[in-house]
Amino acid sequence: MTASVGSLPRCLSRPSQTSDPWGRYYTSPLVSRSLIDGIEAPQPKLLLELGSGSGSLSSAAANRWQDAKLVTVDVDCRAPRRLDASDTTPRLKHTHFVHDVLDEALSDRIGLKLGTVDVAVCNPPYIRPRWRSDFGKILEDAGLSGALLSLFDAGADLLFLAQNLRLLRNNGKLGLILPDGLVTAERFSRVRQTLLRQHFVQQVVQLPRGVFKGTEAQTYLAVLTKSAGETGEVSLKQMGTDGRLSAAIHVGQDAAVKRLDYAFHAASQVSAHRSCESPLPTSFRQVLTAVVRGSICSSAIPSFPKPVFHLGDFAKPMGEQAVRIVPRRFALDARTAQRVAHDARLAVPGDILVARVGRSLADQVALVVHGPCVISDCIFALRAADDHREKLYRFLESEMGRLALGSAAHGVAARFMSKSNLFDIHF
Numbered sequence: 001m002t003a004s005v006g007s008l009p010r011c012l013s014r015p016s017q018t019s020d021p022w023g024r025y026y027t028s029p030l031v032s033r034s035l036i037d038g039i040e041a042p043q044p045k046l047l048l049e050l051g052s053g054s055g056s057l058s059s060a061a062a063n064r065w066q067d068a069k070l071v072t073v074d075v076d077c078r079a080p081r082r083l084d085a086s087d088t089t090p091r092l093k094h095t096h097f098v099h100d101v102l103d104e105a106l107s108d109r110i111g112l113k114l115g116t117v118d119v120a121v122c123n124p125p126y127i128r129p130r131w132r133s134d135f136g137k138i139l140e141d142a143g144l145s146g147a148l149l150s151l152f153d154a155g156a157d158l159l160f161l162a163q164n165l166r167l168l169r170n171n172g173k174l175g176l177i178l179p180d181g182l183v184t185a186e187r188f189s190r191v192r193q194t195l196l197r198q199h200f201v202q203q204v205v206q207l208p209r210g211v212f213k214g215t216e217a218q219t220y221l222a223v224l225t226k227s228a229g230e231t232g233e234v235s236l237k238q239m240g241t242d243g244r245l246s247a248a249i250h251v252g253q254d255a256a257v258k259r260l261d262y263a264f265h266a267a268s269q270v271s272a273h274r275s276c277e278s279p280l281p282t283s284f285r286q287v288l289t290a291v292v293r294g295s296i297c298s299s300a301i302p303s304f305p306k307p308v309f310h311l312g313d314f315a316k317p318m319g320e321q322a323v324r325i326v327p328r329r330f331a332l333d334a335r336t337a338q339r340v341a342h343d344a345r346l347a348v349p350g351d352i353l354v355a356r357v358g359r360s361l362a363d364q365v366a367l368v369v370h371g372p373c374v375i376s377d378c379i380f381a382l383r384a385a386d387d388h389r390e391k392l393y394r395f396l397e398s399e400m401g402r403l404a405l406g407s408a409a410h411g412v413a414a415r416f417m418s419k420s421n422l423f424d425i426h427f
């Protein structure tokens with residue numbers, strides 16, 4: 001085993017989504033084994049792990065491919081340089097480097113030629129490093145620079161992915177742990193499209209929340225084969241808390257560009273199946289005549305002259321048969337409503353209110369009955385024609401509705417839902 005000490009990256013000054021400045025959240029042996037088991041590679045000669053941390057992924061890989069040479073890299077000089085000592089497999093061919101993975105010249109620093117690695121495994125840090133010109137080159141080499149609206153959108157997760165792609169050989173395998181953004185956010189749909197067109201993305205497994213100690217982030221396992229032709233279909237699965245995988249559902253490339261999470265596609269497939277039995281409209285886009293987003297931000301609520309309906313004003317769920325009504329104290333008479341409408345957006349009787357942000361947004365539903373009311377910018381008012389309103393409300397109060405709202409939302413600490421996420425819900 002050898003170790004070389006390279007330069008540390010410059011300070012990470014942009015705000016991070018996690019509380020650890022290097023995004024050190026370590027993979028459990030259960031998840032590591034599942035990722036390694038999902039990689040079809042009979043006898044790889046060269047294995048790589050960038051951002052190796054505690055070495056959980058490398059240990060699982062080294063146990064499976066005992067004759068391979070293993071190279072690991074981490075910037076944290078306290079990260080172990082040897083694999084788990086309790087593991088008895090001899091690993092004479094392990095080399096660890098303390099170095100910045102986001103160095104454009106990484107391949108020279110660690111003595112690996114670009115395009116030579118057989119299998120790479122990686123759980124990248126979910127942080128935003130301060131932008132450097134190296135990053136543009138890394139993204140460009142990996143064919144990803146044109147996939148971003150702005151290069152500054154690239155977080156360490158995407159940069160690590162790109163660096164892995166540079167080092168992998170054609171037909172080499174990459175097993176990755178990915179954050180929610182790259183898998184579901186609209187702003188990364190061109191990244192997904194580029195990856196799906198250039199490589200064969202074999203499968204994406206949605207992990208249970210809380211699988212990494214210290215964070216509730218939604219994460220996924222993904223396996224791809226570099227430059228192995230376009231992806232026609234991706235297999236999507238979900239892992240239970242006991243580590244068991246669900247049966248796969250398969251989605252075509254266009255659907256996978258939109259999102260790559262099991263929960264979203266499983267819910268759409270259930271409702272597509274139902275719609276074969278029912279002639280009624282089944283997507284929110286078809287039944288909503290308007291979606292009004294409130295305009296009063298939370299800091300302006302106390303000084304606003306009228307009560308503003310906000311996240312804390314939703315009643316707790318009371319069962320699928322109950323109707324949660326916006327309390328009378330929020331109702332404005334017609335004259336006041338006309339006046340207030342100059343300064344704020346109003347929901348009107350018949351509108352169904354849902355939360356747009358927050359960890360428990362899937363549970364927050366209320367019907368406007370007593371009169372127009374002012375809503376905060378964390379609330380959407382859904383307006384539907386009379387004949388669809390009841391069906392829509394019942395769906396939102398049901399377990400299926402909760403699942404659909406939960407999977408439509410994304411984000412880690414602050415979950416949020418856009419209008420287009422909402423329109424895509426099927427029921």
Ligand SMILES: C[S@@+](CC[C@H](N)C(=O)[O-])C[C@H]1O[C@@H](n2cnc3c(N)ncnc32)[C@H](O)[C@@H]1O
Binds near residue numbers: 051053056057100
């Ligand atoms: C999410 S942890 C994953 C650790 C390990 N691979 C695992 O799965 O348990 C990310 C790792 O990347 C390392 N890291 C963060 N920024 C890095 C950089 N610029 N260069 C190299 N390693 C980095 C952290 O020290 C940490 O060990």
